Amino acid sequence: MSGKAQRRGSDYRRKRKRFHANQYTRKVSDTLDIDCISASAKKLCKENYLDKENFCTGRDLPPPVSQKSYERILQKINLASREVADDSMKNAAKEEVSASGSNEICVSGDGPKSGHSYEEWKLKHQPHCVKNHIGSSSKMEIDGMKEIFQRSVPQRNAKYIKYIGDGDTKTFPELQRTASYSIEKIECVGHIQKRIGARLRKLKTMNRGKKLSDGKSISGKNLLTDKFIDTITTYYGNAIRQNNSSVSDMRQAILAIYCHYRSNDEEPMHHFCPIGDTSWCKYQKAVATNSASLFKHIYIKILCQLP
Numbered sequence: 001m002s003g004k005a006q007r008r009g010s011d012y013r014r015k016r017k018r019f020h021a022n023q024y025t026r027k028v029s030d031t032l033d034i035d036c037i038s039a040s041a042k043k044l045c046k047e048n049y050l051d052k053e054n055f056c057t058g059r060d061l062p063p064p065v066s067q068k069s070y071e072r073i074l075q076k077i078n079l080a081s082r083e084v085a086d087d088s089m090k091n092a093a094k095e096e097v098s099a100s101g102s103n104e105i106c107v108s109g110d111g112p113k114s115g116h117s118y119e120e121w122k123l124k125h126q127p128h129c130v131k132n133h134i135g136s137s138s139k140m141e142i143d144g145m146k147e148i149f150q151r152s153v154p155q156r157n158a159k160y161i162k163y164i165g166d167g168d169t170k171t172f173p174e175l176q177r178t179a180s181y182s183i184e185k186i187e188c189v190g191h192i193q194k195r196i197g198a199r200l201r202k203l204k205t206m207n208r209g210k211k212l213s214d215g216k217s218i219s220g221k222n223l224l225t226d227k228f229i230d231t232i233t234t235y236y237g238n239a240i241r242q243n244n245s246s247v248s249d250m251r252q253a254i255l256a257i258y259c260h261y262r263s264n265d266e267e268p269m270h271h272f273c274p275i276g277d278t279s280w281c282k283y284q285k286a287v288a289t290n291s292a293s294l295f296k297h298i299y300i301k302i303l304c305q306l307p
Contacts, residue, residue, distance in 0.1 A: 196233055197233035239257065
């Protein structure tokens with residue numbers, strides 16, 4: 001190799017720079033450089049950041065601590081977190097007892113969530129999961145609520161005499177056998193409200209791709225859309241909350257929702273709707289102002305075809 005070629009090769013090696021997480025230089029530096037380095041370093045690391053060496057290298061940081069030191073730090077954080085959590089729960093119990101004027105208070109319990117988002121989270125979490133329960137999710141809810149009620153008096157100085165449940169009949173009997181005092185179950189309106197939405201969405205899914213008697217699909221304009229399902233769900237919950245002292249009034253308010261949206265120009269069904277010009281029902285308002293003959297319905301056709 002000639003001397004000129006050797007000098008060219010040595011110059012090239014001197015100009016080469018070590019790779020630092022896609023770091024690049026500019027003649028005029030600005031704050032965006034830091035963001036570029038940070039974003040590139042994230043790509044080198046796993047989402048759970050278990051690869052600490054790559055994490056530090058990507059940010060030009062010193063090497064991470066050893067595994068033993070790292071575990072000791074985690075133990076200290078765990079102890080501190082437990083103390084803070086325990087103090088926080090004790091303070092919350094004291095505030096509730098002080099606000100109610102008695103140590104007999106109402107509590108609620110809910111189980112783990114389900115759905116596609118949970119399944120996606122589970123796949124990412126599973127490799128480094130440190131679970132402390134073996135069994136079904138419903139059994140986990142029962143065991144968790146039993147532990148909460150068992151420590152209510154000795155640790156919180158409170159009695160959870162009213163329990164807001166989600167309709168599950170398994171948890172409440174176990175709590176009655178566990179607690180040393182009587183418990184009253186209160187149904188959660190929110191859970192009852194969500195049932196009608198869940199069933200309507202199930203109906204929509206089961207009939208997806210099928211044609212109704214008029215040749216149209218189940219969803220679309222003036223049909224069973226997600227927006228309409230949300231509207232029905234909200235009205236259903238309001239009917240329960242606004243008439244919780246009368247079963248007959250609650251029944252009438254719930255039936256008014258179905259009949260109101262089922263009505264059409266040929267068969268108006270607004271007999272359950274409130275009457276008068278102050279009614280939320282536009283048809284009843286039209287009747288009160290003697291303009292019912294000019295009223296036009298915008299109805300949900302799918303309700304007319306339900307049995």
